[in-house]
Amino acid sequence: MAGLIQRHGSVLVRRFLASGKRITRNSLATARFHTSTQLDKRVSFNLSDIGEGIREVTVKEWFVSEGDTVEQFDNLCEVQSDKASVTITSRYEGKIVKLHKQVDQIAMVGSPLLDFDVDDEEQVSDDNSNSSSDTDEDVPAQAVAVAAGGGHGVKVALTPCGKVLATPAVRRIAMEHKVDLHRVKPTGRSGRVLKGDVLEYLNMIPEGTVKPHPTLLRTQPTASPEVTDLRQLETIVPIKGVAKIMVKSMTECLKIPHFAYSDELDVSKLVSLREDLKAEAQAQGIKLTYMPFFVKAASNALKQFPILNSTFDEANERLIYKSYHNISIAMHTPQGLVVPNVKNVERKSILEIATDINSLQERGSKGSLTPNDFANGTLSLSNIGMVGGTYTHPCILAPQVAIGAIGQTRLLPRFNASGQVIAAHIMVVSWSADHRVIDGVTMASFSNAWKKLLEKPQLFLLDAK
Structure with a gap:
């Protein structure tokens, strides 16, 4: 009999004995024993199909080393495909004997x-892979989930649905004492029933001897519902x-070759x-901002550099000079x-310009502007300083040839004519010009003429209208 047990495996013979049947050479010979895993405890842990047509992965990191002893569901390694990073977990308990x-x-x-050197009590499935199914009835059917990584991953063992998570050794103890593991x-870890849990339930050891695994002490976050179609999170707004x-x-406008000057x-x-x-x-019912001064200064500078008040007729390759100064002003409205x-x-004073701007x-x-309000503009200004900006690169409004963006005015230290440090109100302007028409010297000269009027506003009196 000892020879039979040695040849056929002690665990399987003990199961046959538990069935109440008499053991004979003939019965052992005809019994369907899975003896391969008992004669050779070394099993290979294979990489299962990740899906999405992926046939190979790169090992990014090992969480274990040869000689380590691991439990079921311990992290083994992390692998990387061209689509996702996946953590591989163990389905066996035992000692790691080789990393391939x-x-x-x-x-x-x-x-x-x-490769694993599994315990004698462990039951190893015939495919020796990290799949999600077991052939031995003592091993609980495992739930399957896709590992993190954008929906691409391997099947990993999670807490089973409807069956208690426990090793075959623990199940045998429960069976011997007729204990319902539920x-x-x-x-x-992750809600597995341990040998100590069964012994506590049977009052064989004092209650509280086995301490809960840290995974049971952490508060589990509420899982947000999985969105299968990202279009459910999108809002379509017609332009x-x-x-x-x-x-x-x-x-x-972006077909125009821009150049910038600040x-x-x-x-x-x-x-x-x-x-x-x-x-x-205000006494005249007019709100006076800085913009009327910027607009008037631009008009006075255009008299010296009329090419900036022209439009470019690309089809006929010609410039059209405008004698009128219709200064366009960029405005943010509820409509855009x-x-x-x-x-x-x-032909207008600063107060008249302020009235028109208001x-x-x-x-x-x-939303009551008319087409005439947009027609025949000759030069554009944009006051980005209203929202706190300084430098920018504005886009020219075709068929105009230049635009200026005015930055926020800031109180900064500067030197006066005597070399003393004073507090000065410093403002930045950024110009963009059509380089097919305007060169750098012309743009800088126009900017200097505009700048001179704003730094010495008393000069407005010389040609006030």
């Missing part, structure tokens, strides 16, 4: 990753109205002047970005 792949080596699907409180016009105009201005005197005039303008213009600035802004906020 080193870090950065390629592992093919179906090839062994490592009634035993688990303390092992129409002002936004549709902007798409067309900006597409056209400079800074000391507008301390302009700040003081505007503060003095603001109350008087609009660029209406103040007509005939060259009217355009009011009608823009109500």
Whole structure:
């Protein structure tokens, strides 16, 4: 009999004895024993099919070494495909005797990753792979999940659905003492029932001897519902109205070869002047901002450099000079970005320009601007400083040939004529010009003429209209 047990495996013979049948040579010979895993406890852990047509992965990191003893569901390694990074977990308990792949080596699907020396009590499936099914009835059917990595991964063992997670050795103890494992409180990793849990349930050891695994002490986050179609999280907004016009105009403007020029201005005197005039303008029912000064200064500088007040007729390769100064002003409205213009600035005072700007802004906020408000603009200005910007690279509004973007005015230290450090109101301007028409010297000269008027606003008096 001892020879029979040695040849056929002690565990399987004990099971046959438990069935109550008499053991004979003939019965052992005809019994369907899975003896291969008992004669050779060394099993290979193969890389299963990851899916998505992936046939190979790269080993990124090993979490174990040869000689380590691991339990079921311990992390073994992390592998990387061209689509995802996946953590491989163990389905066996036992000692690791060989790692088949080193870090950065390629592992093919179906090839062994490592070899285990499993316990005598462990039941090893016939395929010796990290798949999600077991052939031995004592091993619980495992749930299957896809590892993290954008929906691409291998099947890994998770807490089973409807069956208690426990090793065959623990199940044998429970069977011998007729214990329903569903009634035993688990303390092992991820809710596994341990041998100590069964012994506590049977009052063979004091209650509380087995401490819960840390995974049971952590608060499990509430899983958010999985979104199978990302389009459910998208909102489709058709482009129409002002936004549709902007798409067309900006597409056209970026066909223009832009070049940029930037400079800074000391507008301390302009700040003081505007503060003095603001109350008087308010008495006349006019809100006086800095923009009317910028617009008027641009008009005066255009008289010296009329080429910046032209439009480029690309089809006929010619410039069209405009005698009127219709200065376009970029405005943010509930409908989007609009660029209406103040007509005939060259003939208007600063207060008249302020009145026109206020009217355009009011009608823009109500969406009541007319096509005439946008027609025949000759030069554009944009005040990005209203939202805190400094430098930018504005896009020219075709068929115009230049645009200026005015940055935020900041109080900064500067040296005066005597070499003393003073607080100065510094503003930055960024110009963009059509390099087919405007050269750098012309753009810089125009900017300097505009800058001179704003740094010395009393010069407006010399040609006030």
